[in-house]
Amino acid sequence: MEENKTQSIRIQWFPGHMTKAKREMQEKLKMVDMIIELRDARIPYASKNPMIEELCQQKPRLIILSKKDKADVAETKKWVKKLSNELTYVLALDILKENITKSVVEASQKLMQAKIERMKRRGIRPRALRAMVVGVPNVGKSTFINRISKKKIAVTGDRPGVTRALQWSKVNQDLELLDTPGVLWPKFDDEKVGLLLAVTGAIRDEILPLEEVAAWAMQFLIDYKKELLEKRYEVEVCDNPYEMFERIARKRGFLKGQDTLDMKRCIETFLKEIRGDKLGCITWEQADEM
Numbered sequence: 001m002e003e004n005k006t007q008s009i010r011i012q013w014f015p016g017h018m019t020k021a022k023r024e025m026q027e028k029l030k031m032v033d034m035i036i037e038l039r040d041a042r043i044p045y046a047s048k049n050p051m052i053e054e055l056c057q058q059k060p061r062l063i064i065l066s067k068k069d070k071a072d073v074a075e076t077k078k079w080v081k082k083l084s085n086e087l088t089y090v091l092a093l094d095i096l097k098e099n100i101t102k103s104v105v106e107a108s109q110k111l112m113q114a115k116i117e118r119m120k121r122r123g124i125r126p127r128a129l130r131a132m133v134v135g136v137p138n139v140g141k142s143t144f145i146n147r148i149s150k151k152k153i154a155v156t157g158d159r160p161g162v163t164r165a166l167q168w169s170k171v172n173q174d175l176e177l178l179d180t181p182g183v184l185w186p187k188f189d190d191e192k193v194g195l196l197l198a199v200t201g202a203i204r205d206e207i208l209p210l211e212e213v214a215a216w217a218m219q220f221l222i223d224y225k226k227e228l229l230e231k232r233y234e235v236e237v238c239d240n241p242y243e244m245f246e247r248i249a250r251k252r253g254f255l256k257g258q259d260t261l262d263m264k265r266c267i268e269t270f271l272k273e274i275r276g277d278k279l280g281c282i283t284w285e286q287a288d289e290m
Helices: 003-007 018-031 050-056 071-082 100-111 113-123 143-151 190-201 210-224 226-233 241-252 263-275
Strands: 032-042 060-067 088-092 129-134 152-158 164-170 175-178
Touching: 018 050, 018 129, 032 050, 032 100, 050 113, 060 071, 060 100, 088 100, 100 113, 100 129, 100 143, 100 164, 100 175, 129 143, 143 164, 143 175, 190 210, 210 226, 210 241, 210 263, 226 241, 241 263
Parallel strands: 032 060, 032 129, 060 088, 129 175
Antiparallel strands: 152 164, 164 175
């Protein structure tokens, strides 16, 4: 193995339908009051699409850091604070286990409080807030919509600017959701974004240089979470990721033949255990360093 490979890795993967997705989003944005953007709490920066920033502009936005049960609690708190501003409210949620409906509706009303108050002052009974749900693959967007709407889909037409029937997910009398038209992907302008998506399983392993991805993840854990490596693998942690793989392979008995270490099996097992949370809760981006 060559140590310098992690410095030159490039994941070339650019889906070709971004322009169409952008155009469709622009058309639908005028029908909603706010944006609900899902990101992965383990990689809050890498799991966004820069296009969302451009398109949202002055639209109020609720950012949901999903998979909080897989992320470091202290880091998640830092990210919630870092991403919040006057137009942005941030929630960290376990979409599968928490009562997300109550949390999301309350957060949406706080975010849109000024608009709700304006309607009341004008003698208008506040209608249900309308939100577009956006997010790149693997952040839990479909699970979120299915859980919060309890799969009760309200098909509604005859809205201003709507020329054909659209599917709206009615959460309750206070909130309606519109799924993102088209599919958004992260941009890999930054090499690290590709690595982070690879480590967390958002990109198929078949197209990845797994050895380099694993080496990057190992170096991160050596630098920031040495205690997790010691606990999981029961080996002395050194500063060289490739030496660490050799130590783990020896400890686990990963052999090809009698005395040749099976490094491929070791690397694949290491990544599988990361994604299966066997090493513990890990946030792969440090809020203080971004």
